[in-house]
Amino acid sequence: MRLKHGLMVTDAEGLAAVAEQLLGLLDKLKSGAARTQQLVDSSRRALTKLTERGGKERLSGLQEITGIFRPLLLVLSATFIVSVVLIGVCILSPMLKEKQLAVSVLGSMAALSLMCSMIVFTKSLNVARELAHNDDDDE
């Protein structure tokens, strides 16, 4: 006898083993659902912090939303800050010959890193929003 989900029963004795497997699967599904619920809750909390509160709470909400892309965002932010600092150094340095070229290259780097940061932020916001929205639908 062949059942769905790759379970196979050759005789009546095999039913007990299949029952065990099915129970294990049920447990796994339950824990997955709990984790999903946890994720949804955290997204909802983060979005609420971002939209309704101010100051530190908003920053913490932002951190929670962009949690998945944090390493990328850190690299982009660091690039942006370094570019801006170097632009200042170039403007103030009297020794630099091609000041305009250096400033424009560093400026383009800063603009690119800012653009990427904004795209990543928007993307994380969309993901969080989608998770929260799905939960609303489920309810």
Add this chain to the structure above:
Amino acid sequence: MIDLKKLDAIQKIAQRVALLSLVVFILLIAFSGYKLYSINRQIDDKSKELEDKINWIKQKDEELAAKQAQLKELTDKYATLNRLYSQTVAASPESAKQAAVQEIEANPKTAQATIAVIEANPVTARILPPRVYIQIKDDSQRARAKEVVEKLRAGGFIAPGIEGVGEKAPPKTELRYFNQGDAAINDVRNIVEILKGENISVKETFVSGQENSNKIRARHYELWFGADFPPPARPPYRLPGVEKLDKPLPIKPIK
């Protein structure tokens, strides 16, 4: 409860910032490209200019080498001629002089070029005879100046002629010299002696800054007669004890 309107607004702001950053990025990249292009063009121009300069220097080097070769050739010729001249003069001074004059008359251009080369070189210029140019204020001084010229020529100086300079003439007669070497000091002393013999007092003036000049050769002097020239004639010789002769002294016939 999530404030969706506020969330939309935040998202829109983020998108606009991203878009603005993209525009800024494109503009700055375009500007950087333009700057790079102009720098490359400048480098090309400067390279071309440098190449032209190098070619010019090469050309000048070649010209210099040619001139040096020419100078060496002329110096050798001069040395040979000088040696031959010395030998000939030692053998027969008069015929040597005549031969030299004939040679100069036959080839005036070559002779002039040779003199120019000798004059241009400070080492060879020393062997040239001293030369004095005479400057007078006006024609009233010319006759007396001619006498001085003759005296100078007789003293071994070359005196090419007399030049009228008008108001440029100094108030007092000056002897201008342009070098302070032994030969120059000796020449100046000789000129002053000759002028003293003519009852002419002269102020010796050294003109600095011409020691290495190509325009003024070695042993070149200028005698500028001032307003005090010609000097008053010497008083006539008087017999001692005789103030004035009212009438000529009686001449006694010799018996």
